[in-house]
Amino acid sequence: MTSRRHVLGLLVLGRCLLIAVYGRSFAGNRDLIVLLTMSMMVSSITVPYAQGLVSLESAKAEAVVNMAYVVLIFSIGIPAIRAYAALGAAATLLVTSIVAAYVRLRVFARARRLGTC
Secondary structure, three states, rough: HHHHHHHHHHHHHHHHHHHHHHHHHHOOOOOHHHHHHHHHHHHHHHHHHHHHHHHOOHHHHHHHHHHHHHHEEEEEHHHHHHHHHHHHHHHHHHHHHHHHHHHHHHHHHHHHHOOOO
């Protein structure tokens, strides 16, 4: 719950914080902040499911999800960064977080249904 509050705080105050830390030259990066905070929100929601997979003795499944996440970051991220620079990197993080969250939730539901605990 705390991390969601931080994310929402970044959505509201992110631009001001960015300007305060890095100066006026970073004032136009609101889209970047929004993408990064949404990625953090998605990732924070899936943490309990990742821990649940480990608790259900499905650590191998969690490792496969993490490997898929890394592969997605490289396969989508490199072209996106070349085309859109920092905005491409932020969009890549958001897309891969959403895909990993979906896969992690499906794997968790399947592990629970199979009763691996």
